[in-house]
Amino acid sequence: xxxxxxxxxxxxxxxxxxxxxxxxxxxxxxxxxxxxxxxxxxxxxxxxxxxxxxxxxxxxxxxxxxxxxxxxxxxxxxxxxxxxxxxxxxxxxxxxxxxxxxxxxxxxxxxxxxxxxxxxxxxxxxxxxxxxxxxxxxxxxxxxxxxxxxxxxxxxxxxxxxxxxxxxxxxxxxxxxxxxxxxxxxxxxxxxxxxxxxxxxxxxxxxxxxxxxxxxxxxxxxxxxxxxxxxxxxxxxxxxxxxxxxxxxxxxxxxxxxxxxxxxxxxxxxxxxxxxxxxxxxxxxxxxxxxxxxxxxxxxxxxxxxxxxxxxxxxxxxxxxxxxxxxxxxxxxxxxx
Amino acid sequence: xxxxxxxxxxxxxxxxxxxxxxxxxxxxxxxxxxxxxxxxxxxxxxxxxxxxxxxxxxxxxxxxxxxxxxxxxxxxxxxxxxxxxxxxxxxxxxxxxxxxxxxxxxxxxxxxxxxxxxxxxxxxxxxxxxxxxxxxxxxxxxxxxxxxxxxxxxxxxxxxxxxxxxxxxxxxxxxxxxxxxxxxxxxxxxxxxxxxxxxxxxxxxxxxxxxxxxxxxxxxxxxxxxxxxxxxxxxxxxxxxxxxxxxxxxxxxxxxxxxxxxxxxxxxxxxxxxxxxxxxxxxxxxxxxxxxxxxxxxxxxxxxxxxxxxxxxxxxxxxxxxxxxxxxxxxxxxxxx
Numbered sequence: 001x002x003x004x005x006x007x008x009x010x011x012x013x014x015x016x017x018x019x020x021x022x023x024x025x026x027x028x029x030x031x032x033x034x035x036x037x038x039x040x041x042x043x044x045x046x047x048x049x050x051x052x053x054x055x056x057x058x059x060x061x062x063x064x065x066x067x068x069x070x071x072x073x074x075x076x077x078x079x080x081x082x083x084x085x086x087x088x089x090x091x092x093x094x095x096x097x098x099x100x101x102x103x104x105x106x107x108x109x110x111x112x113x114x115x116x117x118x119x120x121x122x123x124x125x126x127x128x129x130x131x132x133x134x135x136x137x138x139x140x141x142x143x144x145x146x147x148x149x150x151x152x153x154x155x156x157x158x159x160x161x162x163x164x165x166x167x168x169x170x171x172x173x174x175x176x177x178x179x180x181x182x183x184x185x186x187x188x189x190x191x192x193x194x195x196x197x198x199x200x201x202x203x204x205x206x207x208x209x210x211x212x213x214x215x216x217x218x219x220x221x222x223x224x225x226x227x228x229x230x231x232x233x234x235x236x237x238x239x240x241x242x243x244x245x246x247x248x249x250x251x252x253x254x255x256x257x258x259x260x261x262x263x264x265x266x267x268x269x270x271x272x273x274x275x276x277x278x279x280x281x282x283x284x285x286x287x288x289x290x291x292x293x294x295x296x297x298x299x300x301x302x303x304x305x306x307x308x309x310x311x312x313x314x315x316x317x318x319x320x321x322x323x324x325x326x327x328x329x330x331x332x333x334x335x336x337x
Numbered sequence: 338x339x340x341x342x343x344x345x346x347x348x349x350x351x352x353x354x355x356x357x358x359x360x361x362x363x364x365x366x367x368x369x370x371x372x373x374x375x376x377x378x379x380x381x382x383x384x385x386x387x388x389x390x391x392x393x394x395x396x397x398x399x400x401x402x403x404x405x406x407x408x409x410x411x412x413x414x415x416x417x418x419x420x421x422x423x424x425x426x427x428x429x430x431x432x433x434x435x436x437x438x439x440x441x442x443x444x445x446x447x448x449x450x451x452x453x454x455x456x457x458x459x460x461x462x463x464x465x466x467x468x469x470x471x472x473x474x475x476x477x478x479x480x481x482x483x484x485x486x487x488x489x490x491x492x493x494x495x496x497x498x499x500x501x502x503x504x505x506x507x508x509x510x511x512x513x514x515x516x517x518x519x520x521x522x523x524x525x526x527x528x529x530x531x532x533x534x535x536x537x538x539x540x541x542x543x544x545x546x547x548x549x550x551x552x553x554x555x556x557x558x559x560x561x562x563x564x565x566x567x568x569x570x571x572x573x574x575x576x577x578x579x580x581x582x583x584x585x586x587x588x589x590x591x592x593x594x595x596x597x598x599x600x601x602x603x604x605x606x607x608x609x610x611x612x613x614x615x616x617x618x619x620x621x622x623x624x625x626x627x628x629x630x631x632x633x634x635x636x637x638x639x640x641x642x643x644x645x646x647x648x649x650x651x652x653x654x655x656x657x658x659x660x661x662x663x664x665x666x667x668x669x670x671x672x673x674x
Contacts, residue, residue: 055655091449330444
């Protein structure tokens with residue numbers, strides 16, 4: 001008989017914390033020009049990656065990232081027991097076609113840009129629950145496939161709003177195992193869908209900020225921890241506008257905005273890259289996690305990380321029908337043993 | 338320390354099988370004119386369900402179905418600890434907006450028409466793994482929202498191919514609990530993405546049949562069972578064309594096509610309803626399971642059911658780019674104690 005592992009309303013604890021034994025991150029040219037170039041495994045020379053469409057390039061990006069994460073542990077693709085993945089494209093085609101090529105048993109997810117956290121926490125439950133020894137959690141996004149699906153084809157040259165964010169071209173993959181060396185997933189907080197009425201499809205940060213704060217608040221309430229427990233609390237892709245809103249909401253909610261709080265959308269690019277309010281897309285938080293952040297954990301620069309990937313559940317169809325944009329955020333605690 | 342619950346390559350066993358304590362099914366007018374009308378909880382009078390778009394009607398359909406499944410156990414919505422849901426619409430908007438209204442912690446899935454099985458097996462892992470006491474697994478589809486997204490707006494009056502199927506207007510929701518009265522989820526087999534090169538978007542049954550056979554073959558190999566173990570093996574929505582292909586593939590693969598094998602797409606409508614090759618959509622297998630099949634289980638007409646929901650991972654974007662249509666299938670064993 002297993003023990004009951006839930007704490008409070010939204011948080012689950014892992015009795016035998018699954019280990020992040022390897023990970024990989026491939027990014028596009030623009031991400032490779034930013035401040036973290038040396039922390040990524042590979043920087044693509046162009047956006048097509050030897051394919052004939054951006055969508056096919058995105059699929060290849062995810063596939064190669066999963067393979068590389070496994071290769072780092074000298075694992076063959078077939079040694080992965082399960083792939084948990086999702087992406088931004090309609091019908092999550094990058095993940096579906098990657099899963100077809102990889103031939104790993106597959107469960108598809110849709111959490112928009114929260115997918116890195118969603119796939120990690122589901123994978124951790126499946127390992128701690130005793131069902132699998134080795135799971136791969138992964139996600140990706142591609143600037144040009146996302147822009148033409150969600151907003152305008154970039155060839156159209158529409159001027160971006162100051163609050164708009166730059167969808168990252170990047171994929172991240174994490175190998176979770178029941179045993180091994182590496183940082184461990186110790187607990188996770190599952191988010192609710194929060195919608196404060198934002199209807200501006202060029203301001204995803206504002207749409208997601210309340211969800212991020214809701215999940216972070218639930219995490220600390222459920223765990224009975226102070227925000228200084230973590231060396232870093234990092235949201236997914238709120239960007240500059242959303243991060244400032246989140247800081248205001250922390251105060252309104254009676255939470256101290258931790259000096260150790262930041263956002264992957266703010267961190268991914270530097271200030272001269274013309275990305276307006278910052279990075280976004282599933283690959284934004286995935287590349288920060290699977291690039292610099294996990295590297296800082298194995299270096300001991302970080303020992304306790306709360307990774308809070310955020311998703312704007314935006315749909316052009318729903319927006320055209322007058323709907324507002326709901327947000328969601330899931331938090332995953334990653335700690336050195 | 339938990340025990341290791343995996344059998345063979347793709348199958349997981351539940352030590353303490355989660356209990357299906359209640360369930361609900363709402364269907365559209367056409368589904369209510371079929372052979373199972375008395376087995377559904379509610380038949381809608383029209384396709385708009387007092388909303389102003391089909392997409393909003395689909396969201397309401399899912400929301401009301403989840404509420405009804407909980408109400409049958411005298412549970413308030415807030416007593417559900419987690420909602421696992423997905424649907425066919427881009428960005429899974431039916432599920433996202435339903436989760437917003439229901440305010441239950443939420444993990445979004447994309448498995449196309451395999452979602453009822455995917456949500457059930459993930460929910461069962463989370464309960465047997467000791468993380469939750471009460472999870473709701475749910476999915477839905479709507480004929481008119483799906484047709485205009487994937488093929489043509491129905492107003493266009495395009496003549497359907499003989500192999501085309503009718504996307505069901507239906508939602509199913511299942512309350513899974515750690516204890517209680519009801520059929521139990523005893524094991525599950527997670528599918529691989531299989532693509533045999535079908536590129537006809539009007540023949541989803543052919544695209545999915547190899548995935549169904551792959552998963553069923555893996556299930557029986559992993560479990561060491563004969564196909565007569567189950568009173569009924571039912572695939573999701575292969576329809577008449579896909580089901581006949583599946584039967585041929587069973588023979589090719591050395592599996593005896595069980596006399597107790599059928600398909601929800603063949604069963605959902607009668608032969609006079611003008612649905613060509615049969616039913617499809619997430620709601621097709623969900624409504625057969627949450628309508629007649631679970632009723633037959635509590636009546637004792639069925640004691641062992643292998644529910645194999647099938648998904649065509651079809652995307653208009655991928656099809657326009659020349660891609661073929663991958664399929665996936667997940668199997669869930671439901672047994673009376």
